[in-house]
Amino acid sequence: MSVEIQTEIEQAVNSRRNFAIISHPDAGKTTLTEKLLLYGGAIHEAGAVKARRAQRKATSDWMEMEQQRGISITSTVLQFLYKDFQINLLDTPGHQDFSEDTYRTLAAADNAVMLIDAAKGLEPQTRKLFEVCQMRSLPIFTFVNKLDRPGREGLELLDEIEQELGLQTYPVNWPIGMGDRFKGVFDRRQQQIHLFERRAHGSQTAGETVIDLGDPKIEEFLEQDLYYQLKEELEILNEIGSEFDLEKVHAGKMTPVFFGSAMTNFGVQLFLNSFLEYALKPEGRKSSVGTIEPTYSEFTGFVFKLQANMDPKHRDRVAFIRVCTGKFEKDMTVKHARTGKIVRLSRPQKLFAQGRESLEVAYPGDVIGLNNPGVFAIGDTIYNGQKLEYEGIPYFSPEIFAYLKNPNPSKFKQFQKGITELQEEGAIQVMYSTDDFKRDPILAAVGQLQFEVVQFRLQNEYNVETTLEPLPYSVARWVAAGWTALEKAGRLFNTLVVKDSFGRPVLLFKNEWNLQQIKEDHPELKLNSTAPVG
Ligand code: G4P
Numbered sequence: 053m054s055v056e057i058q059t060e061i062e063q064a065v066n067s068r069r070n071f072a073i074i075s076h077p078d079a080g081k082t083t084l085t086e087k088l089l090l091y092g093g094a095i096h097e098a099g100a101v102k103a104r105r106a107q108r109k110a111t112s113d114w115m116e117m118e119q120q121r122g123i124s125i126t127s128t129v130l131q132f133l134y135k136d137f138q139i140n141l142l143d144t145p146g147h148q149d150f151s152e153d154t155y156r157t158l159a160a161a162d163n164a165v166m167l168i169d170a171a172k173g174l175e176p177q178t179r180k181l182f183e184v185c186q187m188r189s190l191p192i193f194t195f196v197n198k199l200d201r202p203g204r205e206g207l208e209l210l211d212e213i214e215q216e217l218g219l220q221t222y223p224v225n226w227p228i229g230m231g232d233r234f235k236g237v238f239d240r241r242q243q244q245i246h247l248f249e250r251r252a253h254g255s256q257t258a259g260e261t262v263i264d265l266g267d268p269k270i271e272e273f274l275e276q277d278l279y280y281q282l283k284e285e286l287e288i289l290n291e292i293g294s295e296f297d298l299e300k301v302h303a304g305k306m307t308p309v310f311f312g313s314a315m316t317n318f319g320v321q322l323f324l325n326s327f328l329e330y331a332l333k334p335e336g337r338k339s340s341v342g343t344i345e346p347t348y349s350e351f352t353g354f355v356f357k358l359q360a361n362m363d364p365k366h367r368d369r370v371a372f373i374r375v376c377t378g379k380f381e382k383d384m385t386v387k388h389a390r391t392g393k394i395v396r397l398s399r400p401q402k403l404f405a406q407g408r409e410s411l412e413v414a415y416p417g418d419v420i421g422l423n424n425p426g427v428f429a430i431g432d433t434i435y436n437g438q439k440l441e442y443e444g445i446p447y448f449s450p451e452i453f454a455y456l457k458n459p460n461p462s463k464f465k466q467f468q469k470g471i472t473e474l475q476e477e478g479a480i481q482v483m484y485s486t487d488d489f490k491r492d493p494i495l496a497a498v499g500q501l502q503f504e505v506v507q508f509r510l511q512n513e514y515n516v517e518t519t520l521e522p523l524p525y526s527v528a529r530w531v532a533a534g535w536t537a538l539e540k541a542g543r544l545f546n547t548l549v550v551k552d553s554f555g556r557p558v559l560l561f562k563n564e565w566n567l568q569q570i571k572e573d574h575p576e577l578k579l580n581s582t583a584p585v586g
Pocket of ligand 1: 075076077078079080081082083084197198199200201312313314315316
């Protein structure tokens with residue numbers, strides 16, 4: 053490896069910042085994404101991403117959309133340059149596209165932005181995604197959104213994050229007013245007040261006035277009561293708040309908090325600037341031969357997501373690969389750790405807001421999309437140089453369950469084959485009843501979309517028509533310890549005992565309350581919400 057290429061890789065690593073946004077539907081993820089692109093200079097007028105989403109919302113037939121687009125919008129990775137940084141925003145599918153992929157995307161992210169609606173505070177989907185971030189100790193940056201509407205007090209929101217998530221908070225900026233009187237934010241690092249002007253729909257960057265905290269001119273710009281309120285709140289923060297600690301931020305123990313309004317652009321640029329300063333660049337990753345630094349000269353990466361093309365005429369599958377080390381080059385050959393095969397990485401794609409672009413090179417922290425039908429499964433490592441495998445991506449707790457029925461016995465073989473292959477690929481989890489008479493496989497998914505994909509693909513790729521019989525459970529836990537005692541206890545109230553595709557016992561509960569009940573009744577049980585692969 054030449055010195056030039058080694059330097060090129062090091063520079064690429066230093067300039068890359070990769071992140072995913074975690075939020076509950078409607079918190080403003082699409083809007084914030086768009087505004088980050090606007091400030092990042094990747095688009096010149098906000099509206100394009102939203103327009104596309106609106107178009108998507110209007111189409112009830114998801115399959116039809118997939119066919120028209122060839123590839124799902126959900127697989128978008130946005131890449132843009134801002135200042136000296138190459139920013140990669142991994143889009144976590146939400147809404148009706150929420151699936152296990154949403155969690156898996158976080159396995160490819162180096163940082164997370166937790167987006168919260170100021171009026172609602174923490175919401176269920178945000179909490180779940182937060183837990184996945186914590187498993188990987190990802191740095192979490194909090195953006196409290198929609199300050200232009202009446203919402204909860206800043207201090208109350210900080211308290212909720214601290215108490216419920218166990219995360220220390222450090223407000224980097226602080227809101228001035230709220231709702232109709234939301235005027236701007238105070239930057240605690242520079243000790244400056246940023247006052248913004250509202251512009252229609254925030255399609256252009258917001259006009260801004262910056263004043264020092266003690267500047268007498270402040271009276272011209274800010275009502276007295278808001279100024280005094282700000283000073284009072286800042287004093288409270290200084291007294292009771294934590295000191296900023298970047299190490300804690302990087303360890304996922306402290307979250308820098310920003311307030312703003314994505315819609316009107318208030319606070320977006322300040323957030324972006326601080327985020328880039330504090331976010332982690334691509335780091336070393338654990339593998340079968342120890343931690344591998346991103347500057348390792350050989351190319352390595354892993355598959356975190358597979359997207360099947362729903363057009364029956366083009367059955368290609370895109371494997372999304374997170375580049376971990378070295379330099380990716382189009383048409384290079386690599387080794388596939390699971391099978392030992394040599395694979396040529398042809399037809400690479402870089403995904404941008406506007407569509408597919410072909411890609412020539414990629415570096416650690418980047419994501420590439422490859423068309424390699426049938427070769428890849430979730431979690432697979434590809435590498436050059438010494439043999440290694442990155443830690444697999446676990447199975448995440450499914451939330452919807454249904455028996456999958458094949459009404460046509462002559463299709464038994466195709467049915468079995470299809471189910472096995474789709475499960476191995478990671479499209480769905482498959483579980484089995486422990487009752488000998490119930491032989492139909494149970495599909496277990498994080499989102500409804502996964503069921504649709506499985507049924508659609510069984511029909512199109514395996515020629516098997518299937519029906520679903522929904523099961524009334526919503527929580528799954530793998531039994532890590534205490535199984536023998538539980539087996540002896542016999543039937544459990546409102547709980548179904550199943551086995552996953554590796555034969556591991558899993559308990560399905562109707563709701564969280566039932567789960568708590570079982571935990572109290574059987575303190576010897578150790579239950580996990582994720583399970584390792586294999
Ligand atoms: P999501 O991707 O997280 O689901 O949220 P999205 O950005 O689509 O935002 C959800 C709704 O919240 C949208 O309103 C959006 O305009 C609004 N919103 C986002 N950020 C802000 C903000 O800072 N302040 C206020 N007041 N609203 C915000 P909608 O009515 O569903 O759509 P639209 O008619 O505005 O397009």
